[in-house]
Amino acid sequence: MNELQKMLEYDETFNCVQCGYCLPACPTYKVLEKESASPRGRIALVKAAAEGKIDVTEHLASPIDLCLGCRACETACPTGVRYGTILEGAKRTLESKRSHKPLVSSLRRFAFRGLFPYPGRLKVIGGLFWFYHKSGLRKAAGALGITDKLPYHLGEFEAALPDVVSPFAYLGKRRTVYAHGGKPKAKVAFFSGCVMDSLFYETNRKTVELLAAAGCDVTIPHMQTCCGALHAHAGELDQAKELAKKNIAAFEASGADWYINNAGGCGAMLVEYEKLLADDPEWAERARNFVRKSRDINTVLADLAPLPFCKPIHKRITYQDSCHLRNVQKVSSEPRQLLQAIPGIDYVELPGADSCCGSAGIYSLLQYDTSMKVLDQKMESVKKTDAVLIVTSNPGCLLQMRMGIQRENLQGRMDAAHIVDLLHEACGL
Numbered sequence: 001m002n003e004l005q006k007m008l009e010y011d012e013t014f015n016c017v018q019c020g021y022c023l024p025a026c027p028t029y030k031v032l033e034k035e036s037a038s039p040r041g042r043i044a045l046v047k048a049a050a051e052g053k054i055d056v057t058e059h060l061a062s063p064i065d066l067c068l069g070c071r072a073c074e075t076a077c078p079t080g081v082r083y084g085t086i087l088e089g090a091k092r093t094l095e096s097k098r099s100h101k102p103l104v105s106s107l108r109r110f111a112f113r114g115l116f117p118y119p120g121r122l123k124v125i126g127g128l129f130w131f132y133h134k135s136g137l138r139k140a141a142g143a144l145g146i147t148d149k150l151p152y153h154l155g156e157f158e159a160a161l162p163d164v165v166s167p168f169a170y171l172g173k174r175r176t177v178y179a180h181g182g183k184p185k186a187k188v189a190f191f192s193g194c195v196m197d198s199l200f201y202e203t204n205r206k207t208v209e210l211l212a213a214a215g216c217d218v219t220i221p222h223m224q225t226c227c228g229a230l231h232a233h234a235g236e237l238d239q240a241k242e243l244a245k246k247n248i249a250a251f252e253a254s255g256a257d258w259y260i261n262n263a264g265g266c267g268a269m270l271v272e273y274e275k276l277l278a279d280d281p282e283w284a285e286r287a288r289n290f291v292r293k294s295r296d297i298n299t300v301l302a303d304l305a306p307l308p309f310c311k312p313i314h315k316r317i318t319y320q321d322s323c324h325l326r327n328v329q330k331v332s333s334e335p336r337q338l339l340q341a342i343p344g345i346d347y348v349e350l351p352g353a354d355s356c357c358g359s360a361g362i363y364s365l366l367q368y369d370t371s372m373k374v375l376d377q378k379m380e381s382v383k384k385t386d387a388v389l390i391v392t393s394n395p396g397c398l399l400q401m402r403m404g405i406q407r408e409n410l411q412g413r414m415d416a417a418h419i420v421d422l423l424h425e426a427c428g429l
Contacts, residue, residue, distance in 0.1 A: 007096070009089035010050040015081045016043045022073035022083075027356040028066055031373040036063040039073035039083050046090050057097050064090045066370060068363055069233060070323035070356040084328070085275075088232060095235025112236050116194050116226040117243060126198035127167035152365045160402040165201045177208050177218045185215035185304060189256035191247075191294075193266050194226040200395050206424035207262045207297060213427055214304040218260075223250040227261075229269035232276070233361055244273045245283055248290045259290065262297040262420055264322025264394035265361060267329050270294045296325060297420060298393060302334040305341065310428040312344030317422075318387040319347075320378075320401060322394035323356050335393055335419055342426045350390075351381045359400035371400075372407070379404040382414075390416040 001010060022039040023029050035041035042063050048054045064087070073083050100108065115121055132138050138158075141147050147155030179185065188211060192204050211218045224247055228240035247270070251259050261267040271294050277287040301307060319335060326332045332354070340347045358364060358374030382390060382404065390401045401416040 004052075004056075004093070005050045007089060007093040008046050008050040008056075009086050010047065012082055012086050012089075013043050013047040013050070015079055016040065016077075017079055018044070019078065021076050021078055025072040025076040025355075027068055027070060027072070027358065027374045027377075028370060031370065031377060032066070037066055039067075039077075039081075042067060042090075043081070043083070043086060046086055056093060060090060061094055061098075064094060066367060068323075068356050068358065068360040068374070070360065071327040072323060072354065072356065075327055075354075088235075088237075091233065091235040092237050093235075108234070112231050112234065112239055116230060117239075119192070119194050119197055119225065122194050122198040123167065123170060126164050126201070129161075129199075130164040130166055133164060153368050154365075156403060156406070157365070157399065160399050160406060161199065162202075164199060169201060169205075175220050175222060177212045179215045179217050180213050181215070184217040186257045186300075187217045187219070187255070188258045188260045188300070189251050189254035190218055190220050191224060191227070191251075191259060191261040191266065191270065192220055193261070193263055196263050196266070196395055200398075200418070203262065203395075203418045203420050206429070207260075207420045209429050210301065210307075210420060210424050210427065211260065211297075213308055213429055214301055216300075216304070219254050219256060221250040221254050223253075225250075227266040227269040228276075229265055230361055232269065237276075240269075241276055241280070244276055244287065248273065248283065248286050251290060251293075252286065257293070258300060259294045260297055260300055261294065262393070262418070264296070264325030264329070264331075265396060267294065267296050268324030271329055296329055296331050296334075296393070298325075298331055298334040298338060301423070302337055305338070307338070307341070307423065307427055309341070309343055309426045311426050313342055313422070313426050314344040314346075315389050316346040316348060316385070316387045317389040317391055318350040318382065318385045319353060319391045319419075320350055320357055320382075320397055321353050322392060322397050323360075325393050326354055335391075338423060339391060339419065342422070348385045348387060350385055350387075352378070357397050357400045357404070359394075359396035361396055364396075364400060364403075375400060375404050376407065379408050383408065383410075388414055389422070390414065391419050391422055392416065393419050 026038050029038040045060055049056045049060050071084050197204055208218050225243050228243035231240040271291050273287040274291045277283040357378050358371040364371040392398045398416055405414050
């Protein structure tokens with residue numbers, strides 16, 4: 001097997017028998033209706049590229065870039081094809097062969113090496129965004145039409161962002177929060193993430209408070225960094241591995257029983273550290289131990305139930321699965337159990353909740369048209385529920401659903417929230 005075939009995970013492609021069971025599970029195939037936009041078609045193209053029958057950059061780039069990476073195909077596949085492995089191999093290969101324009105290269109280098117690995121720098125950006133909101137600049141930019149002229153439809157996404165907390169809120173952030181009511185049921189370490197802690201700081205704060213109310217001593221490891229998901233999805237595997245090692249070391253030092261995350265996408269990356277570092281003799285066993293202790297917030301709260309609910313919430317709600325929470329971490333029943341346990345809640349299941357909303361990290365920026373087609377299809381299902389609140393377990397999904405509410409002109413009649421925010425409210429914290 002030659003080097004190209006190794007990079008493209010050629011051996012994995014033989015597990016696909018081209019049966020087509022993945023087609024109805026694939027969001028891009030459903031909206032684009034072409035074989036190259038399906039898992040089966042992409043695997044066939046990867047195999048052809050590995051065999052030298054087609055050119056990697058000319059024929060493989062567009063189909064791979066159009067993939068959401070939701071991995072719903074893996075749950076539908078009867079032969080156990082590891083599509084995620086094939087996809088990451090294709091992205092890594094494409095990145096090694098692409099020649100970016102100088103500006104693009106500089107922006108990638110800044111984002112992947114100078115921004116996401118440093119939570120403090122992201123907090124500075126969050127602080128600037130807070131000032132932009134509070135100073136009146138946001139209203140002025142909207143009135144003058146400046147936000148409408150931003151590239152990558154950034155104006156639409158900016159409008160969907162939640163209010164960012166004051167940078168002064170970070171000053172009182174505690175590194176350890178103790179369980180309510182005496183002896184803790186568990187000692188946990190919280191993964192606060194990079195984007196989550198800068199743009200969704202309130203959800204992180206409520207996560208810690210909720211864990212403490214459920215009986216946990218919670219610590220927040222100081223030396224943690226970005227999970228590396230954005231790097232891995234962009235083909236920057238070496239950088240992703242370095243970030244994984246830093247996180248493993250930081251959480252090992254916490255001495256916690258469990259490592260808790262509250263973002264489906266981040267959690268999916270954390271539980272794949274074992275695969276990411278499998279060939280590193282120094283880190284392979286440490287990565288395995290890290291993965292064994294990594295858990296999504298929903299699974300921990302479900303285990304510690306009943307939660308101390310004290311405030312009925314009389315709303316009709318529905319729940320949209322995070323693809324990486326459901327398909328990679330295999331968590332789907334726990335969020336529903338928690339939501340249905342809230343006093344006063346009228347829970348209605350969302351048709352196709354297990355299908356992607358079209359967010360997929362920065363996919364909605366880079367592949368806007370396809371992302372919005374997937375979202376519009378999702379919103380048709382949402383409207384059938386008559387829910388006034390869409391609950392999610394991932395920041396990207398949350399922003400995407402808020403975008404969907406805007407596109408359907410449902411502001412004031414419908415909202416979207418992270419599950420932690422709703423549980424926190426119901427506990428009267």
